[in-house]
Every structure is written in C-alpha cells, then in structure tokens.
Amino acid sequence: MNNSFDILFEPIAIGPVTAPNRFFAVPHATGHGWNQPSGAIALRGMKAEGGWGTVAVQITEISPDTDMANHPMERIWDDGDIPRHAAQVEAIKKHGSLAAIELGHGGMRARNITSGEPVLGPSALPVLRPEVPIQAMAMNLNDIALFREKHKAAAIRAKRAGYDILYVYAAHDLSLLSHFLSVRTNRRDDVYGGSFENRIRLLREVLQDTLEVAAGEQAVALRFSVAEPGVKNGLTHDGEGRDVVEALAELPDLWDVNISGWPNDSKTAQFSLEGYQLPYTDFVKSVTTKPVVGVGRFTSPDLMVSLVKKGRLDLIGGARASIADPFLPTKIREGRTDEIRECIGCNICVSMDSYGLPIRCTQNPTISEEWRSGWHPEGPAISKNRRSHLIIGAGPAGLESAVTLLKAGQHVTIAEAREEAGGRVIREAKLPGLASWKRVVDHRLQILSQSADADLFLNSRLSANDLAEFDADTIVLATGAHWRRDGVGSTNFQPIDFDNKKVWTPDDVMDGSVELDPGSTVVVYDDDHFYMASAITEQLSQTGCKIIYATPMPTIATWTDQTLEQAAIIERLVGLGVALFPNTKLNPDLSFKNTLAGQPQNIEQADLVFVGARQPDNRLSLEPGQFTTKKPVLQAGDCVAPGIIQAAVLSRHTIARKILNEHELPTDKLRDQIPVL
Ligand code: ADP
Ligand code: SF4
Numbered sequence: 300m301n302n303s304f305d306i307l308f309e310p311i312a313i314g315p316v317t318a319p320n321r322f323f324a325v326p327h328a329t330g331h332g333w334n335q336p337s338g339a340i341a342l343r344g345m346k347a348e349g350g351w352g353t354v355a356v357q358i359t360e361i362s363p364d365t366d367m368a369n370h371p372m373e374r375i376w377d378d379g380d381i382p383r384h385a386a387q388v389e390a391i392k393k394h395g396s397l398a399a400i401e402l403g404h405g406g407m408r409a410r411n412i413t414s415g416e417p418v419l420g421p422s423a424l425p426v427l428r429p430e431v432p433i434q435a436m437a438m439n440l441n442d443i444a445l446f447r448e449k450h451k452a453a454a455i456r457a458k459r460a461g462y463d464i465l466y467v468y469a470a471h472d473l474s475l476l477s478h479f480l481s482v483r484t485n486r487r488d489d490v491y492g493g494s495f496e497n498r499i500r501l502l503r504e505v506l507q508d509t510l511e512v513a514a515g516e517q518a519v520a521l522r523f524s525v526a527e528p529g530v531k532n533g534l535t536h537d538g539e540g541r542d543v544v545e546a547l548a549e550l551p552d553l554w555d556v557n558i559s560g561w562p563n564d565s566k567t568a569q570f571s572l573e574g575y576q577l578p579y580t581d582f583v584k585s586v587t588t589k590p591v592v593g594v595g596r597f598t599s600p601d602l603m604v605s606l607v608k609k610g611r612l613d614l615i616g617g618a619r620a621s622i623a624d625p626f627l628p629t630k631i632r633e634g635r636t637d638e639i640r641e642c643i644g645c646n647i648c649v650s651m652d653s654y655g656l657p658i659r660c661t662q663n664p665t666i667s668e669e670w671r672s673g674w675h676p677e678g679p680a681i682s683k684n685r686r687s688h689l690i691i692g693a694g695p696a697g698l699e700s701a702v703t704l705l706k707a708g709q710h711v712t713i714a715e716a717r718e719e720a721g722g723r724v725i726r727e728a729k730l731p732g733l734a735s736w737k738r739v740v741d742h743r744l745q746i747l748s749q750s751a752d753a754d755l756f757l758n759s760r761l762s763a764n765d766l767a768e769f770d771a772d773t774i775v776l777a778t779g780a781h782w783r784r785d786g787v788g789s790t791n792f793q794p795i796d797f798d799n800k801k802v803w804t805p806d807d808v809m810d811g812s813v814e815l816d817p818g819s820t821v822v823v824y825d826d827d828h829f830y831m832a833s834a835i836t837e838q839l840s841q842t843g844c845k846i847i848y849a850t851p852m853p854t855i856a857t858w859t860d861q862t863l864e865q866a867a868i869i870e871r872l873v874g875l876g877v878a879l880f881p882n883t884k885l886n887p888d889l890s891f892k893n894t895l896a897g898q899p900q901n902i903e904q905a906d907l908v909f910v911g912a913r914q915p916d917n918r919l920s921l922e923p924g925q926f927t928t929k930k931p932v933l934q935a936g937d938c939v940a941p942g943i944i945q946a947a948v949l950s951r952h953t954i955a956r957k958i959l960n961e962h963e964l965p966t967d968k969l970r971d972q973i974p975v976l
Pocket of ligand 2: 618619620622623641642643644645646647648649659660661662663
C-alpha cells in the first residue's frame, strides 16, 4: 500500500459499529428494487468486494403509503420483505463491509398509484410533481403517531434482517420528514407546524424512535440535505439547514450530508467540479462530534486524503464513483490509482431511474449485469484459447472491446484512421463542459499502454483490401458514425433538399471547419435532443455571432431532463444571450415554422448548424482488388446503430464477451455478421 493513502483505510467507529475503512458507498437509486432483488443484491455485493467499507441500500419504502412506483425503490413493508434484505446484508457483510439501509417515506413525493393509499403530507397540497394530478392528505395527529409506529416497525424489520446502520432519511425533498421541516410544504398551525421547533419535531421524534429500536446495537444515521440551492424558501447552509444540524448535532451516530434536490446533489460534470458540495457541507464537522460522510463526485485519492486530514469529512461518500468503479478503494489500497475508472459525470446512470430500469454507466459496462450476466467489473477471466483480434477504430467502442479482450489474455491490434485515439469522445471532450468525457478514453488507453499484447496504430485508415494482410482470428469493426446534414433527425425521416444551401453539422464545428462572418446570425437546429446542440450553441456563442437555438420539440434539449441537466442548460443558454425557439420546424429553404401557431417563425438567419441523426460508418472502402478475408467480422455500436457513448461501450463490451465465449457465438455465426463492405 502507498502510505500516503493509509488514512483512508483506518477503521472508523460509527456509534456501536465500526467501518473497516473510510470508503462509504452512499444510498443511490439502482433501478433494481424490490422487483429485481437478485440484481440489486449482486450490485451491492460487488461494491463490498471492491473494498467499500460501508455499502448502503437506496431509499427503502417503510410502508404501502409511500409507494414510489414507477421508480423501483427497495421496500420493507412487512415481514415478507425480510428474507430479501437478509440476503442483501449477507452479500455485503461477507466481504467485511458494513450494511446500511436508508429507511424512507416519500411523503408528498410518493404517488401511491399501486397501493391506492392516500398520499401523506403535512398539509393538503398537490404532490411535488406538478405534472401528476394527485394531492396529498394533511396528516392529523393520529396519522402522525401511526407514521411513527410504521417507521419503528420498519426499523425493527431492518434490524432483524441484519443491517448495521439504520438511516433516517430527510433529504432531496423526497422525504415526509423534509416536507414537515420546510415552510414551503408545511402550512400547519399545530405543534408540528409554524415555528422551527415545531417543524423539526417529527424529524427529532423519528430519530429518537430509531435510536430506541437500535438500542445501541446498530448505528443510526441521518441523511440530511443542508441546503436547497435555487429553491424558493428552501433551506440554506447558513440558515435553517445549519439550524437543523445544530439542533440535532449529537443525536444521530452518523451525519450523511448533501444538498437538495436531486439535480443539485447529482450535478453533472458540465455544471460542477469534483467536491462541489463542500462549500455547503463543510460547516457540519464544526457543529457535531459525530462522524460525517459527504459526497461530490470524489474520484481523486489525494483530495480524499486532504478532506480527512483537514477535518472536512470523516468518510468519503461515493454514489457515482462507486458505480463507475466498484473497485476504487481496492485500487487505491494496492497503489493502482492509475487504473481507477473515474466517473465522467454524465448522469446516464441517473437517466435510467426515470425509465425504472437497472442503471447503466458510460464507464462501467458491467454495472447491473453482475447477477444477470455474471459479469465482473474487473474483466472476464483469462480465456483458455489465446487468439489475436484486429479492431478497426479507436473510439470508445473499439477501445472497450480491445480492453475487454486484453483482460482475457488475448492479443489485440487496433487501427485508427485519425492521428489521435478516442473517436467521438476525444472530439466532443473539446466542447464546452465536456472535458471529463476524455476519461473514457484515458482509462482504456492506460490499460493498453501497460500491455505487451496491444498494438495501437494511429494514422492507419484501413480499407477492405487491407484486411487480408492481417493474421487476425477475429475482426471487429468499430468505425463509428458521422452527423447527417440532410435534415434527417428524430422528428423527420425524410431527407430535405436544401438546394445547395450551406448546412453545417456538429462534425464541422468539432473539426473547426465552420466559417462564420463575425456579427452574423447562426441557427443551431436541434433534432437530436440530448447535449450536442446546446454544447455546440455554447461553443459558437464564443465566436461573436448571434446564436439562435431552435427545436421542433416543445422543450429545450429535451432528453437532458433525464440527466437532470435541462434547467441548468436553459439557464446557461439564456445567460449567454441565446434566443430559444421551441416548437419550431425547419423548412427546406432554411426558413422556419412555428408548429403551435401553424405560422412562419420569424427567425433572421445566415447560417444553419443542423444537429440531427447520425449516419453509421460501417463500410470500409473497397479498393481495386478483391476482398478476400475469410475471418469473422463483427460490428456493433455507433457503426451499426449510433447512440449515446454508454451504449457504444456496452455493445462493444458485449461483443468482446461473445468473442470469448465461443459456445455462445460460434465462428459460423460470426461470419454471418460480415458487414456491407
Ligand atoms: P464509437 O462510438 O462506435 O467508438 P467513434 O466514431 O467514436 O465510434 O469512433 C470510431 C473511430 O473509428 C474513429 O476514431 C474513426 O477515425 C475510426 N475509423 C473509422 N473508419 C476507419 C477505418 N477504415 N480504419 C481505421 N479507423 C477508422
Ligand atoms: Fe459516472 Fe456517467 Fe457512470 Fe453515472 S453513468 S457513474 S455519471 S460515468
């Protein structure tokens, strides 16, 4: 072990239990809930195997009146749920880690659609999802007493399941306890409303109830959001957020602190740097003697050490860091810090929550496949047959298949047409706010550079004729895609004849080949709906041109709502002086139509950047001579079906695993997949 990191591996007492080190995998949505328990258990067990000293389970609904369906949370509604939790505890504890459970009641965030129970809240107000036509019932004193009983009963069940740490949850505006605390949602005038002492009463009572259940055998943690930046009448870290910590300072055995709501807590790399929550949470250590865990996309071991040494945190919390690399603690302990698969802060993991699906990760293609596919994040086992593989294209997909094959003891040769490896990732990483994308490439190039079994050839565009010269057992085509300029996008499948008018694409912008007259007007037309058009808009706003963003959708950068970035993107574009035109359709003469009014949209325009669909690059040019390879050729990812980077990485990882598993995909079948050449 590198001694400078020793401090991270000190055992830490948390009330009556002791964490073996300071790495704390905090609760986070996994998309695997009560309905897919085996996946959830294996996912959390893997974090324990990877060295996280404490592994916490996500929000666990305490009773049917906090039914969060369609988000697959955990449940501990009754005794029937205990065996599932006991199996989870065992999977975590068998690696020597502590198991924690985040008991929660969603209050005005629950919908109770499947349970049919009334939604509960401090006051009779609509639920905290304006688009959902449901109201909460104002709880009377009996309802409050009953809720406390249910919380206690859930804590008893959690104790019986074997958890070491029982959480009380008052964070993210996703908790009944937060709703009682907040003046925004608590309009009561009894002993639970009005003054601060009254609004904090229920939180204090539930903490005391849980400590009573724990009876000195389990630790009790309080997860609390100390600030709600940007929320009208929200908590602030120098106002009532701090007052709460001061009022309850020594009551819980552990403070797990963050900021609310979820878009603030899970900020992406576009809008935050590592450690972005510290300015809000720093004060907590000065108010309590109890251990404090905090988050902020920590991946740097040096920063972690300094946080502990400077007394800013006792435990290093990781949600996304533990998704991207379940083995982060082990790698630090073994001095393999250059092998850490750092989270890039893209929130693809988060996006799966709104779909109610098991999480996916751009950096870690094995997440959620630990149980279903038996995949290990540190790679497949060394295969018995050593073969050699040619990979064409060094984008994220090509690099992922190379690394997966390498880890299984195979030999790989990678040919890349450009002078730099990394494909779309390296190009996109140069756009504003996307620099961390580069980590996808850096991590994989680092592994390749350490292996004698990997040959990477840059400036090597291969044609079909070249393939015969390679003595490879398998050929993997990972040649990517390019942006279309013919008007085809997510809402228009019919190519547009632009009558030779100049239309730029994101590739032109990234290549630096766009020529704009200073002071002219440029329209960025978004028919892609993820991050690309807003990133291009931001880039072009630095040219001195007037930039307009238009989209046929009713909202701006629509899919970024799934990654919790949409509001921040809009704020940034507006701040840059960009005019936004939703519900706007592009006409072939480069004029626009307002689709709501059915009228021409008056947009002054000189140049157009069209951000639409992408065209797969799945053909190798056939030069004179005959294409002779008899080798199996595989393709997947962007060169087949362009998508997000995570999808390209996952598809290539899958292909590499299939190559290794000859039974699953025999050679004949591989040959059937020869692409159009
Ligand atoms: P993906 O996301 O599927 O990895 P990318 O577009 O990011 O796709 O990467 C594809 C890479 O393949 C690019 O770097 C591109 O330069 C390279 N490439 C495309 N055609 C060839 C070829 N014929 N020979 C070698 N490299 C190629
Ligand atoms: Fe990090 Fe992106 Fe993976 Fe989420 S999906 S853990 S944000 S790399």
